[in-house]
Amino acid sequence: MRLLVVEDDPDLNRQLVQALQDAGYVADSAKDGEEGHFLGDTEPYDCVVLDLGLPIIDGVSVLEKWRRAGRKMPVLILTARDRWSDKVAGFDAGADDYVAKPFHMEEVLARVRALLRR
Numbered sequence: 001m002r003l004l005v006v007e008d009d010p011d012l013n014r015q016l017v018q019a020l021q022d023a024g025y026v027a028d029s030a031k032d033g034e035e036g037h038f039l040g041d042t043e044p045y046d047c048v049v050l051d052l053g054l055p056i057i058d059g060v061s062v063l064e065k066w067r068r069a070g071r072k073m074p075v076l077i078l079t080a081r082d083r084w085s086d087k088v089a090g091f092d093a094g095a096d097d098y099v100a101k102p103f104h105m106e107e108v109l110a111r112v113r114a115l116l117r118r
Contacts, residue, residue, distance in 0.1 A: 001046045001116060005029045006036030006062070007078070008054050016049060016078075019105050020112070033057030040066050045073045047115050049108070052079040052090065060093045067094035074115035078108065 003025050007013040013029050020027040028043070030036035033054035040048055040062070052059035063075055074096040079086070082100035090098050096118075097111050 002026045002028070002044065003112070004036070004039055004043070004045045004048045006031075006033070006040070006048065006054065006059065007051045008032060009051075015105070016108070019109060020049075023109055023112075025112075033059060033062045037062045037065055040071060040073070041069060047112055048073055048075045049078050049112070050075050050095075052077060052081050052086070060089055063090070063093040063095060074118065076108070076111055076115060078103065 003020055005013055005016045005027055007016060008031050013031060017027045017029050028039060030039050034056040036050065036054065037057055050059050050063060059077065075094065077090045077095045077098045078101065080101045087098050096115055099108060099111060
């Protein structure tokens with residue numbers, strides 16, 4: 001399984017990629033919305049972990065562009081935005097799941113596994 005992590009915090013990006021690789025996945029990473037959008041639009045990912053507060057293009061816009069282009073890979077939003085309105089905006093943009101920071105890595109891995117089972 002091939003996954004994409006789009007997260008601008010370098011330490012968190014590295015930790016997520018490492019945890020996914022340790023769990024047996026192939027994980028690519030992007031550090032801004034522009035790079036994340038490009039990779040998600042041109043590569044065959046089985047699942048994406050997407051931050052909302054990204055430089056250049058925000059995560060909701062990236063997700064909306066993917067969905068308009070017909071990209072159907074499951075997307076797990078991982079963000080510090082935890083208000084109910086942020087969650088609604090994420091789901092309305094096409095997210096499949098939503099985890100607020102701070103989080104436990106085991107929960108993220110469990111949610112990725114659940115998305116991949118669909």
